[in-house]
Amino acid sequence: MKVYVNGKEVEAKAGETILSVLKSQSVDVPTLCHMEGKIPSGACRICVVEIEGQANLVPSCSYPITEGMRIKTNSPRVINARKTIIELLLSSHPDDCLYCDKQDSCELLFLARKYGVNEKRFVKTVRNLKPDFSSPSIIRDPNKCILCGKCVRVCEEVQGIGCIDFIRRGFRSQVGCAFDSSINVTSCVNCGQCVNICPTGALMENNNIMMVKKAIESGKYVVAQHAPAVSVSLGEEFGFPAGKDVDGLMVSALKEMGFKAVFDTSFAADLTIMEEASELVERIKSGKKDMPMFTSCCPGWVKYVETFCQDFIPNLSTCKSPHQMLGSIIKSYYAKKNKIDPKDIVVVSIMPCTAKKFEIRRENMEDVDYSLTTRELARMISVYGVDFKNLKPQKADIPFGERSGAGKIFGSSGGVCEAALRTAYWLVTGKDLKKLDFESVRGMEGVKKTEVDINGIKIKVGVVSGLGNIKNILESPDFKNEFDFIEVMACPGGCINGGGQPFVKNKKTLAERMKALYEIDKSENIRTSHSNSAVKFLYEDFLGKPLGEKSHHLLHTSYLKRSVADK
């Protein structure tokens, strides 16, 4: 059908909303509550447009397009309405932008600027609600919240958790937890997807930069390790295109800021694979006990199992997550080798993740001292005045700097599974797979499947990202027969879309980051974890063999049944 946008004739399909037509024509329409691919809520009204012959402005996100519609997206009436909406939102907003962590990427602030809000037309009524500092991962300040509802929806509809919702009504409404409890005692898994989607500073990560700075200042032996998904997203904060691998620059920047050594967590990912693939093979050989086996790299997923599906705790791999493994190795093997008292070592993990901040407080996981998100690292680099773009790239330090392509793709949904299969095949057959690539488990889909034949044993593999998707699978009656091994990452798409990553404006960014990881893998000479010579040496020199006694002690962990306030 034909419609007219600002006087221009445009093709549209029946059933589309006005907003989707406008977006397809690259017409700029501001949105605050809109979530792509989800049913529109129409909460914020900022997307209003004028339709000729219609008395009222309509919200374009939820209004269906009809034949011959004449739409105006920037008439004075529309502009004025949008400006008024922003002014009204600001009338109960604390206005403390100068002290707000979200300043660089606050959508509300951008809109206020864009629509020329330069005076306070309405009487200010501040709500004086209590901020929630209880979580190690996420800080909630309901005073800055504009009630767009995206955090509530991402938590419930995408992640299947729903630990926050709108409570009370009218001027007193706010987003909060059941019984007004603080979020640390609820079923929140700390994934940080709410932080990523929040248009204002109401949700932010718990910032630990100061603690790390103090540790560096104190003269202790502070080492950094960086997760696979960080190097392909950090550049965005410094003007590089999405997916640009800034690994070398990042290592230099960390050194510049005073870290004594910089290690690559992808090395530890290879180590994880040695343990996890061995565990998988053993579980299958020993008669399929506690199958399917679940991956355990993702702390959001682990807490999810411990909270929502405790019957499946034995199915979780006992492997610690890669950065925890490396933390343990640094404070044991590395400390001994370099004659440093482990008490004097401070391990800082640079992670794309908010849940890692929770994980480092777990029992048996105290070897990593601090965990910073990609965003925090970017800020720290700029605070230290490091000229990031003009640094000379450096390599990560030995002995934990070498990595395989398999370790690097850990940052993407499907990567852990692919890496594990490459090594599991080798463990059983003693040979490498003819084709190392598993295309069917790559990409942004929430549920992916593949099957591998290892010496006549068929291994059925599932790859799931976005916790809402695993919820559906676990609820289906015969999933146990469908899978032998399931990789789960809490964030849709995996760590490249982690709760600690630079804020993403469009989905293309995520695809670019993911593509970059697989390109690195492709270009790597060593593409399997078992051929990482540093990992091999570590086993020869210190650990012995996978699943051996030392590994058991240092690299594996146990889980607990969690009771939370809202379950």
Place this chain on the structure above:
Amino acid sequence: MSKIKSVIEKYKNAKRDFLIPMLQEIQEAQGYVSKEAVKEIARALKISSAKVYGVATFYNQFRFEPLGKYHIMVCRGTACHVKGSSQSLNIACEVLKIKPGQTTKDGLFSLETVACMGACSLAPVISINGEFYGEMTAEKLKKLISEIREKEKKNEGK
């Protein structure tokens, strides 16, 4: 606990559209909506506790603390408002150290505001355990509360 169970049992296989009737029946049975009840309802309807709590807090009719031995309702209808019912409410909050919807720590008093009791000729009006007291003033209410406290103290002594 068994009261919650019987309501849950009654709504077996119910979908989320029965949330409000369930909350109402729980409140009727318990006198309030307990945390345990919120969690049980959430489990039964397969929705999160936050959602149940969100819906329950949306409506004024639900309370989350047990009723006190003396339940005070302060009318905030138009007539009572014009006649100064906000003063009675403020003094009640001040003397009892609670907000509307709450119960004192000793469990003696609970406080609630209502839109209109239909006794506008007596405005401003309050009721204590269903008994009406008209033309209320701050002083009168203070006295009423302290009389109840005295009476309870004496009873305790016996």
